[in-house]
């Protein structure tokens with residue numbers, strides 16, 4: 001993914017509107033690109049600060065830590081999603097093998 005594509009996804013990442021595939025590619029890019037990570041940091045901080053102003057909250061927030069936690073959670077979600085797809089594939093492969101074995105014993109034996 002190029003920087004221009006990653007930067008175009010920043011707002012949708014913050015709003016949690018990326019598809020699984022986009023999210024995975026976006027995370028891979030920002031983890032290795034300081035420039036895009038900086039831009040994500042700025043956008044995220046501004047976005048959260050405005051949200052908190054709206055709620056009238058005056059606590060101190062560590063936006064860098066909040067972003068790190070969200071990136072971590074997103075990374076975990078991508079891994080869980082991939083694992084569930086893999087398990088689904090293994091499950092259906094198992095079913096297919098059982099079906100073939102069933103046919104084998106029904107018709108050949």
Ligand SMILES: [Zn+2]
Nearest residue numbers: 003006033036
């Ligand atoms: Zn970049």
